[in-house]
Amino acid sequence: MFSSGVPINTNQRTHPGSALVIAVKDFARNPGGMRNLEETVPAPGELSVAMIGVQEGSEVDLDLSLEAVHEGIFVSGTASVHVVGECSRCLDPLAYDLDVDIQEMFFFEGLAPVRAAKEDDNESLDDEQRLVENDHIDLEPLLRDVVVTALPFRPVCREDCQGLCSVCGIRLADEPGHHHEDLDPRWAALSGLAEDQEN
Ligand SMILES: [Zn+2]
Ligand SMILES: [Zn+2]
Incomplete structure (x- = not known):
């Protein structure tokens, strides 16, 4: 049923030591199986844009549910991070808590839907497929994508900041x-x- 065992996507590396790499072996092959993941983990690096971001090592609160389905593991819930940065107008420090929604499918190798090759590079970058690799899912690239997307490009300390x-x-x-x-x-x-x- 599961072919060859050759990884489909060698670009996605797993980091066995990272707190964001989650072992799913015990329930992954039982469709319908569920697991809650409520954990506080240290933030990985590069969760930031130009003037604002999450400090590496600061607390990330995960409140996720992992659901085993036929094609893989469906991850949903929220991640809460603490954002620090500078107002882009007056350069005052600013800080706030940010909750991001997560809804993501990690496919078993060999069960990811086959998609036609797209001519447009930008389009194919939009919907990167995530995989269950070696019975683990790596939440770090997913967390980075959702947090960076939720950060303002020009943060302000308040809407009417006069700078x-x-x-x-x-x-x-x-x-x-x-x-x-x-x-x-x-x-x-x-x-x-x-x-x-x-x-
Ligand atoms: Zn300001
Ligand atoms: Zn003046």
């Missing part, structure tokens, strides 16, 4: 009504020059 003064760089929220009366000295010099030429 920094473009002239002197102070935080505008600290000084309501802040503005600059005087002309920039370079402009003053130029207007002086213009007057000279007129005379």
